[in-house]
Amino acid sequence: MNTAAEGLGVxxxxxxxxxxxxxxxxxxxLRPRQLLHISGPNGTGKTTLLRVVCGLLRPEQGRVxxxxxPIASVRxxxxxxxxxxxxxxxxxxDLTALENLHFAVGLKHRATADELRGSLERTGVAAxxxxxxxxxSAGQRRRVAMARVLAMRASLWLxxxxxxxxxxxxxxxxxxxxQSHVERGGAALVVAHHDLDIDVDMRRLDLxx
Amino acid sequence: xxxxxxxxxxxxxxxxxxLSFRRPDQLLQPLVFFLIVTTLFPLGLSLQLSxxxxxxPGVLWVAALLSSLLSLDALFKSDADDGTLEQLALSGQxxxxxxxxxxxxxxxxxxxxxVLVSPVVATALGIPGSAFATMMLSLGxxxxxxxxxxxIGAGLTVGLRRGNxxxxxxxxxxAMPLLIFGAGATDRALSGVSPLGALYFLAALCxxxxxxxxxxxxxxxxxxxx
Numbered sequence: 001m002n003t004a005a006e007g008l009g010v011x012x013x014x015x016x017x018x019x020x021x022x023x024x025x026x027x028x029x030l031r032p033r034q035l036l037h038i039s040g041p042n043g044t045g046k047t048t049l050l051r052v053v054c055g056l057l058r059p060e061q062g063r064v065x066x067x068x069x070p071i072a073s074v075r076x077x078x079x080x081x082x083x084x085x086x087x088x089x090x091x092x093x094d095l096t097a098l099e100n101l102h103f104a105v106g107l108k109h110r111a112t113a114d115e116l117r118g119s120l121e122r123t124g125v126a127a128x129x130x131x132x133x134x135x136x137s138a139g140q141r142r143r144v145a146m147a148r149v150l151a152m153r154a155s156l157w158l159x160x161x162x163x164x165x166x167x168x169x170x171x172x173x174x175x176x177x178x179q180s181h182v183e184r185g186g187a188a189l190v191v192a193h194h195d196l197d198i199d200v201d202m203r204r205l206d207l208x209x
Numbered sequence: 210x211x212x213x214x215x216x217x218x219x220x221x222x223x224x225x226x227x228l229s230f231r232r233p234d235q236l237l238q239p240l241v242f243f244l245i246v247t248t249l250f251p252l253g254l255s256l257q258l259s260x261x262x263x264x265x266p267g268v269l270w271v272a273a274l275l276s277s278l279l280s281l282d283a284l285f286k287s288d289a290d291d292g293t294l295e296q297l298a299l300s301g302q303x304x305x306x307x308x309x310x311x312x313x314x315x316x317x318x319x320x321x322x323x324v325l326v327s328p329v330v331a332t333a334l335g336i337p338g339s340a341f342a343t344m345m346l347s348l349g350x351x352x353x354x355x356x357x358x359x360x361i362g363a364g365l366t367v368g369l370r371r372g373n374x375x376x377x378x379x380x381x382x383x384a385m386p387l388l389i390f391g392a393g394a395t396d397r398a399l400s401g402v403s404p405l406g407a408l409y410f411l412a413a414l415c416x417x418x419x420x421x422x423x424x425x426x427x428x429x430x431x432x433x434x435x
Contacts, residue, residue, distance in 0.1 A: 054299055057435050079301035080211070090292030094231040095224075103224040104293070107217050107300035148296075 013062035040207030083154035225314030320352030364429030
């Protein structure tokens, strides 16, 4: 778990989308046992920042580093260590919840069906394991997406609005999963526009204007 | 516990096959299109069997190209729309491997299926059984090449709302050599001349695209993902 000896570093990142200067020199660092809460009004580049951190979007200026090296040079190690949950649940509607997990997690490490069912159980959707994702509610899909993050056994969680569509119990569950992940030596970058109620080493980065 | 390249390749291929067989309507559409278009020609032309037989290789190949194009649009688009493409891109396996596996699986469900039904269509068009082997081999090579060319086009147009027309405009000009040599090979087999020259050329095109297109398609897809 403790592969993030020096963790994640983002240094002076600038991103333009067309004429819009979305990220204006954002810097951050994240070490194991830390949680960084990224907040800010809509359209201030929270998702863009997360996509830059993932390596899906290349910044025009600045760099993102993992264990002190630029992420482009350690791409496969970096991707093996991260779990990304976009604001969409990213599930194939025609596959069952379990198959969705199997095909996504199976590319990272060999996960047994029991292990995958275990993570579905932890997020409270074990009963949906064999249902196609098409018939699940938005909240259930969010929980399945969270189960995928758990099953990836990643040390760095990058979560984009993980609380969307969750009921009160789901919000508490999400907070407790984040808490135990960070307490067990993981790191998490969470985009959310409300306050987080998690008792760990948490800092906040506000991308407001 | 790391997942090897081959293991990851088979996992993605299995994922694609599983998804295809869950949606049999989308699987059958290109095949039915192929059958209908090739049936329209004998109906539209006057019933001169000799004329039909002369045109048969061309008709068969044009129909094969167009029906392959129908399914290419969805190659990356459905994954891009629901966000699973990002998950695949961040899987730690490298985007090129994903592109190769997806394109190969696409060829398995469209190209191979088309090759398998082609004798039925060929019989309807009056192509004699002696030319079947050449026809099927050339279609097999041609559809594989087309899947690779299509992967580049699909990668470039994945972010566009109505990308399928642009996809056709990108892929069809590149597919012209396929049509010329593919139909040529079948035509030669029909008239009893050795089709080997044309088949070799098709095979060379196939190897050429198999080696270079994955990188071009990956680069195109990476740009579209940004």
